[in-house]
Amino acid sequence: MKATILVAEDDRNLRRVLRAMLVREGYDVAEAPDGEAASAWLAERRADALITDIRMPKMDGLALFRHVRERHPDVPVIFITAYGTIGDAxxxxxxxxxxxxxxxxxEAELLRVVGNAVRTSAVSVREGAGGEETGGWFGMVGCSPAWREIRKVIEKAAASPLSVMIMGETGTGKELVARAIHGISRRGKGPFIKINGAAIPPALWEAEVFGYEKGAFTGAVTSKPGRFELADEGTFFLDEIGDVPLSMQAKLLRVLQDRAFERVGGVKTLTADVRFICASNRDLRKETGKxxxxxxxxxxxxGIPVHLPSLRARREDILPLADYFLARSCAEMGIAGRKLSRETAEILERYPWPGNIRELENAVGRAVALSEGEEITPPDLCIALADTEEEEATPEEMRFHESVRDHKRAIILRAIRKSGGSKTKAAEMLGLQPTYLSRLIRILKVEG
Ligand SMILES: Nc1ncnc2c1ncn2[C@@H]1O[C@H](COP(=O)(O)OP(=O)(O)OP(=O)(O)O)[C@@H](O)[C@H]1O
Ligand SMILES: [Mg+2]
Known part of the structure; x- marks a missing residue:
C-alpha cells in the first residue's frame, strides 16, 4: 500500500515542488494550505507522515505540531525550515x-527524511501506539506484587545516572516504563529522544544518531545534528537495541563510555550529557553468545536491568487494566461508560495474553467498538478475541483462524485497490466505519 504524506505549506509553488518529488518516489500526497486545513484533514484520514512549514496563516506549523502530538501521536512530523526558523525546528x-x-x-535529503519517517510510523502503527495517556501513574496501571516491584525499580533507576536496560516480551510496557524513568529523573524536563533499532536502515544509522556535516555525502547540503546530540540534558531511548547493526555497536560503546562522538564528515569531537535507556524483547545475553x-x-x-513480567505472570493486573482501557475507550468514542459483565471478566482473567498489555488494550478497544448494550458481554469479546483465541486452539483450529484472516486481508486489499487507494471509499464499499477498517488494517497487518 502506498504511504500517504500530508504537506501543509502556504506557498503553492513549494507545495507543487514537494508533491512532484514525493509522487515520483511513489507516495500519495495530500495538500493543505495552512495548519487548520491540515488538522481538519487529519481528523478524517490517516497520514504516514506530515511535512509542515513553520510560518503559515491561521494555525502555524508549531501549533499544528502540538495538535498532532496530542491527537495523532503516531504521525511523524517533519518541519520545513528557512533561515531563521531552524532554532524552532x-x-x-x-x-x-x-x-x-x-x-x-x-531531493535526496527530503526522500531520506520522509523514508525514515514512514518506516518509523509503520513501526508505531504496528505497535498500536495510543493517544496521550491520562490517568494512572505515567499512564500505567497495576496493583499486583510484581507491579509494585516494578515501580520500585523504576524509581531506583530514575534516581541513578546509570544506563537502564528494559527487557520484556512484546507489549509488556517497555516504552511506557522508559518514559516514566525519564519523567521522574532529574532530566524529566529535558528531551526524551527515541530511536528504534529496527526502523532505521543500517546504512543510515550513523548519520541519524550522530548527525553529519555539510558535504559529508551526496544530499548533505547542510549540517545537521543527530538524535544523540538532540538528547542533550535528556534521555536517549534506544528501542529494540538488539537490531542495531554490529558496525554501529562499536560507535555506541564509545559514546556510552565517554559521551563523545563526531558527526559524519566532521572533525570536531562533540559531547552530549545524555542518559541511556535501552529496550529489547530478545534475550541479549543469548545474542552475545551467537x-x-x-x-x-x-x-x-x-547498568540497571529492568525485567517486565508477562501479563499472564501477573493476572491480578488484568482486570484493573481492562477497566482502565474500557473507561478510556468509552471516553475516546464519546459514549457513556460501559462495564464488563462478570462472565467477560472471567474470560479476560483466564486468557493467556501472548501479546500482553497491548493485546488486552486492543481487545478491550475492539469490544467497546462492537458492543451495543451497557455491558461488555462475552459475544462482544468473542469477536474481539477471534483473532487471538487460537492460543488455546488445536492446530486445525489455528489453520482455520489463519485462513479466515487471509480472506479478510484479501477482501480488504481488493476493496482498497478498487477504490483507487482510498481507505474511506473502501470502508464505504465494505459497509464498515472508516475507523473500524483502519483498525482491521492494523490488527490484520494488511500490507499492499
Ligand atoms: N502498566 C500499564 N498500564 C496501562 N497501559 C499500559 C501499561 N503498560 C503498557 N501499557 C500500554 O500497552 C501498550 C504497550 O506498551 P509499550 O509500547 O510500552 O510496550 P513495549 O514493551 O514497548 O512493546 P513492544 O515490545 O511491542 O515494543 C501501550 O499502548 C501502553 O500504553
Ligand atoms: Mg516498544
Whole structure:
C-alpha cells in the first residue's frame, strides 16, 4: 500500500515542488494550505507522515505540531525550515517532532527524511501506539506484587545516572516504563529522544544518531545534528537495541563510555550529557553468545536491568487494566461508560495474553467498538478475541483462524485497490466505519 504524506505549506509553488518529488518516489500526497486545513484533514484520514512549514496563516506549523502530538501521536512530523526558523525546528524535535528539512531543499535529503519517517510510523502503527495517556501513574496501571516491584525499580533507576536496560516480551510496557524513568529523573524536563533499532536502515544509522556535516555525502547540503546530540540534558531511548547493526555497536560503546562522538564528515569531537535507556524483547545475553551483539556493549547498557513480567505472570493486573482501557475507550468514542459483565471478566482473567498489555488494550478497544448494550458481554469479546483465541486452539483450529484472516486481508486489499487507494471509499464499499477498517488494517497487518 502506498504511504500517504500530508504537506501543509502556504506557498503553492513549494507545495507543487514537494508533491512532484514525493509522487515520483511513489507516495500519495495530500495538500493543505495552512495548519487548520491540515488538522481538519487529519481528523478524517490517516497520514504516514506530515511535512509542515513553520510560518503559515491561521494555525502555524508549531501549533499544528502540538495538535498532532496530542491527537495523532503516531504521525511523524517533519518541519520545513528557512533561515531563521531552524532554532524552532530543533526545539520541536527535542519535544517530539520527527525531523526537519531546510529550504531550499535537496531531493535526496527530503526522500531520506520522509523514508525514515514512514518506516518509523509503520513501526508505531504496528505497535498500536495510543493517544496521550491520562490517568494512572505515567499512564500505567497495576496493583499486583510484581507491579509494585516494578515501580520500585523504576524509581531506583530514575534516581541513578546509570544506563537502564528494559527487557520484556512484546507489549509488556517497555516504552511506557522508559518514559516514566525519564519523567521522574532529574532530566524529566529535558528531551526524551527515541530511536528504534529496527526502523532505521543500517546504512543510515550513523548519520541519524550522530548527525553529519555539510558535504559529508551526496544530499548533505547542510549540517545537521543527530538524535544523540538532540538528547542533550535528556534521555536517549534506544528501542529494540538488539537490531542495531554490529558496525554501529562499536560507535555506541564509545559514546556510552565517554559521551563523545563526531558527526559524519566532521572533525570536531562533540559531547552530549545524555542518559541511556535501552529496550529489547530478545534475550541479549543469548545474542552475545551467537556473536550478534557485542559483549562489552551488553555490560555497558545493562547498568540497571529492568525485567517486565508477562501479563499472564501477573493476572491480578488484568482486570484493573481492562477497566482502565474500557473507561478510556468509552471516553475516546464519546459514549457513556460501559462495564464488563462478570462472565467477560472471567474470560479476560483466564486468557493467556501472548501479546500482553497491548493485546488486552486492543481487545478491550475492539469490544467497546462492537458492543451495543451497557455491558461488555462475552459475544462482544468473542469477536474481539477471534483473532487471538487460537492460543488455546488445536492446530486445525489455528489453520482455520489463519485462513479466515487471509480472506479478510484479501477482501480488504481488493476493496482498497478498487477504490483507487482510498481507505474511506473502501470502508464505504465494505459497509464498515472508516475507523473500524483502519483498525482491521492494523490488527490484520494488511500490507499492499
Ligand atoms: N502498566 C500499564 N498500564 C496501562 N497501559 C499500559 C501499561 N503498560 C503498557 N501499557 C500500554 O500497552 C501498550 C504497550 O506498551 P509499550 O509500547 O510500552 O510496550 P513495549 O514493551 O514497548 O512493546 P513492544 O515490545 O511491542 O515494543 C501501550 O499502548 C501502553 O500504553
Ligand atoms: Mg516498544
Amino acid at each position: 530543533v526545539e520541536a524535535i527535542r519535544s517530539g517532532a520527527f525531523d526537519y528539512i531546510s529550504k531550499p531543499f535537496d 556473536g550478534r551483539f557485542r559483549e562489552d556493549l551488553y555490560y555497558r547498557v545493562n
